[in-house]
Amino acid sequence: MSGDFTKRAPIALNDPTLRRNFRRAMDGLMLKRAAQFTDTQAWAELRERGTAAKARVIARLPELLELLEAKCTENGIQVHWAESVAEANAIVLDLLKAANVKKVIKGKSMVSEEMELNHHLEANGITAVESDLGEYIIQLAHEAPSHIVMPCIHKNKAEIAQLFAENIEGLAYTEDVDELTAAARKALRGEFASADAGISGVNFAVAETGTLVLVENEGNGRLSTTLPPLHIAVMGIEKLAETLDDIPPLLALLPRSATGQPITTYVNMITSPRKTGEKDGPQAVHLVLLDSGRSRVYDDLELRDTLRCIRCGACMNHCPVYTRVGGHSYKFVYPGPIGKILTPQLEGLDCAGDQPHASTLCNACVEVCPVKIPIANLLVRLRTEAVRPTTSLGVKGAGSQRSWRETMGWRGWAFMYAHPVVYAVATRLMARLGNLIPANAPMLREWTKIRTKPKFAGKTLHELAREKGYDHE
């Protein structure tokens, strides 16, 4: 099975601090979310509404993208299209260079993580400063986010205190959260004031009005999109809402599913750059629409349900795998259940082929997903695609996990089950000789590594049943 998850997960499992940090955080998030949806009837109705809203976006995606582009352009927001992350990076860099930008301040954006935008900008002489507290912390630590909503959830107070003491001038080591927060405010205020551009993501882009909706608690998102003279928003081509009327139900689902808050502190709706007479706001607003494999996902009627995701993170908070191994085990930008279905489709089954298998199919994610993405079904579908491609365009890297040993194994199995005589001989043979097979035989090694090899009964089930007097199987 190719992919890094198989290698990374055991390392995370053996890290007690990491396990503790995740366990505490995830337990809290699960309780808080549950407290928001105690009225099951209301939750069901709201969820149906939100799901339909996003399903309609996906069904009408091409026309809605055209509408969004037209409306944004009409409003003075310039729209750019990028097929790959390289193209998106080039567009952003060109815009920044044209405006002679030396420093950008960033709001939290998973698409910009997908683009590895910070690296790209630094390599081209532009400083990129993350301003979301969690993102700021991991930027100081030179790490990647381990959760899509709470990027530094893998770190505890002591680790953050150490990081701040080392990196923020004049700050003595303190574990007081208020002091740490105040220190970050002070350090980042200066960055906001001196940044020449702000870069943000988008939670929902409303096609009907050409409005970019951003949710956040800190105010750094509003600052990044208001204070600098230039604002560039980056988003995946699927993150649309059809109408403004869809925003209230989607807003009622997103923060409650994500952090158990009824609403985020700020809901920021941007419809145009600064107009004549207005005293603040950016002079220019750009929207970069990134495909990067999404249109390929779109080609399959079943798999395209993946594109409904509103990135709330509830699936990972409730995943028995994610909560134990943490976000970095997945290596790619999107961890947890959504990552397990999205990453193999965007990056390819050839390099993330083990991810759809990193699941017990327990369905916990499906039960909490606010837009009812059938994650478990899609995992099974991707497992199939990995060995036996079914669609014409196909998932990237489909068929790459096929191995002759597994194929032969299943063929033999099928043959045995289709031929009663062979079946009877083979099962009897196994019953008699099974206990002689060493536990570390090549075929069994993966299984017996962490389990005891079962003991064979000596007789087949058929034989035992007959002895007990059952004459029908």
Add this chain to the structure above:
Amino acid sequence: MSDLSNAARSRIMARLKAAPTSVPPELPAWSPPAYLPDERLARFTALMEALHSEVYEVTAADWPERLRTILSNRGINRVMYAPATQAGRQLADTWTNDAPTLVAYDRPVEELKDTLVSGVDAAVTTTLGGIAETGTLVLWPTPDEPRLMSLLPPIHVALVEADSVVDNLAGLIAQAGWAKAMPTNAVLISGPSKTADIEQTLAYGVHGPKELIVLVIKRV
């Protein structure tokens, strides 16, 4: 749009349009919570307070004086206001010399950046209304009352007309016809700026205001 972007656009759109189609589902009925008229304001106030905001009931006549007391008690020195709004005029007209200094947001941010970033302690803005469901303020910043007023100073004071508090956002958007005329920026505010990024411990004022003071103007 550059040639590169244009080419990307046609390829992306071509792929999307070539994909199999499905019928968009109907939107099922959904009704956001509604409240009785006398519950509405109580809920708004209770939720605002639960979200770490201070709420005061004031009248259209006495709010500048009430505000002066609230701010002086905190030792506030400089308060930003919007001189061209009606509320701004009322504030300036009734302000006395011993009160905190009033600082006008009367020119573009480029000429006022330092003051905004670190030169005032509080700012006063009006609001379009409030939302009872979530304890939320609705702001549509204007040329006279710009966006950064509710964001950069450490304390944000918001004036809310009691009559402008509605049940929920969905109703507001539909009734006021937002879709037909969205402003440059519309913002919903529920409490002061906060974060829980460090061990899920709540801390206020990480970037935006550390304190939110809401003056609910009741009709007498």
